[in-house]
Amino acid sequence: MVKPLPYRTDLTPAPSPLRPHCGARERLLWWTPYTPKPGTPTHPILSDEDFNRILSIINASWSENTKATYGTGLLVFHVFCDSHTIPEIDRCPVSQPLLLSFLSTCAGTYSGNTLSNYTAGLRAWHMLHGRPWLIDADTLKATIEGASRLAPPSSKCPQCTPFTPEIISILRSQLDLDNPLDAATFACITTCFWCIARLGEFTVPSINAFDPTKHITKVGLSLVKDRNGLTVYKFDLPWTKTSRTSSHGESVQCAEQSGPVDPIFTLENHFRINTVAPNEHLFTRTHSSSRHCPLSKRELTNRINKLADSINSPNLKGHSLRIRGTLEYLLRGIPFDVIQSQGHWAGNVFALYLRKHAMILAPTYSPLQY
Numbered sequence: 001m002v003k004p005l006p007y008r009t010d011l012t013p014a015p016s017p018l019r020p021h022c023g024a025r026e027r028l029l030w031w032t033p034y035t036p037k038p039g040t041p042t043h044p045i046l047s048d049e050d051f052n053r054i055l056s057i058i059n060a061s062w063s064e065n066t067k068a069t070y071g072t073g074l075l076v077f078h079v080f081c082d083s084h085t086i087p088e089i090d091r092c093p094v095s096q097p098l099l100l101s102f103l104s105t106c107a108g109t110y111s112g113n114t115l116s117n118y119t120a121g122l123r124a125w126h127m128l129h130g131r132p133w134l135i136d137a138d139t140l141k142a143t144i145e146g147a148s149r150l151a152p153p154s155s156k157c158p159q160c161t162p163f164t165p166e167i168i169s170i171l172r173s174q175l176d177l178d179n180p181l182d183a184a185t186f187a188c189i190t191t192c193f194w195c196i197a198r199l200g201e202f203t204v205p206s207i208n209a210f211d212p213t214k215h216i217t218k219v220g221l222s223l224v225k226d227r228n229g230l231t232v233y234k235f236d237l238p239w240t241k242t243s244r245t246s247s248h249g250e251s252v253q254c255a256e257q258s259g260p261v262d263p264i265f266t267l268e269n270h271f272r273i274n275t276v277a278p279n280e281h282l283f284t285r286t287h288s289s290s291r292h293c294p295l296s297k298r299e300l301t302n303r304i305n306k307l308a309d310s311i312n313s314p315n316l317k318g319h320s321l322r323i324r325g326t327l328e329y330l331l332r333g334i335p336f337d338v339i340q341s342q343g344h345w346a347g348n349v350f351a352l353y354l355r356k357h358a359m360i361l362a363p364t365y366s367p368l369q370y
Helices: 022-028 046-061 066-083 096-106 113-126 135-149 164-173 180-194 263-273 297-310 320-331 337-343 347-355 358-365
Strands: 221-225 230-239 250-255
Touching: 022 066, 022 113, 066 096, 066 297, 066 337, 096 113, 096 135, 113 135, 135 180, 180 297, 180 320, 180 358, 221 347, 230 263, 320 337
Parallel strands: none
Antiparallel strands: 221 230, 230 250
16 A cells, blocks of 8 residues: 655655755756756757856746745655656656545545646646646546545635625724835735735735835836726836746726725825835835835735734734735626736636625625516
């Protein structure tokens, strides 16, 4: 009987010059497949310089979080191969029996979504290093679907408590909007909610990782008025998950809202408390040492978690801001195609999401009035 892999990501593969020690984000690039004859290039037409340039360009097409997820899957795969004494030459290109054996071993330990991401990471690794992907798509789909059914409850996250304007208003009562961090935090929360944007599009990975070519600055914010005098805040995001291959980024918008969760008020309050220079991150806040720091995703997430605990809602998570913002607009009767465009939702993802919320589609089921 094959022993399943443990459910953990701090695994260690056997030492190998093919897999130097590096972070998860670098594994796709730095971990190389076995070459039959040492010193024989697998790209005889290209120089090493040309080949490395191609590697760098392909590698740049994935976000940092995606590369980290793919790198973790690559690690788990090699640990599996080590435990089953799979020769290096058989690991890439991976054969269909080997991949299915790997996924079957993980079934019952990892969630189907995790295995799908790990498989995508293996495929990306093959593509990055010019190796063929020899796996039948239908067989792979059936295997992952089967693994999903066997996934343990512990591998699935509990359902998130929904963000609503009412919940956001309660969170505001727990914050001191004269505090630099709280002012930036609440402004970012309301902006992400009403712009139906991802947290990663309005924050930075860490306070030392701000990059104006990837992260929005104050210059990226502009006010637009329509013919009726309605003011709309327009945010020019230089980089998003869906525009990572574009040099123009994307724009999102939000307008004034009634009540204490108005994004216009929270942004103006943030700028009043935190003096943000035009070329600084939009949600830069003043640190206790008078140093200006961009708001990181981890910092914002930790703050949301503490606020959620304070109101006894431990399952209130930041990533549900975009989903619930979408739902709020739809419940107001905004057309589906408008919201899909505003939130940059992919067609099939948006359709799957709608099927989960009967309340959105309920009006379309109502009998016609004659």
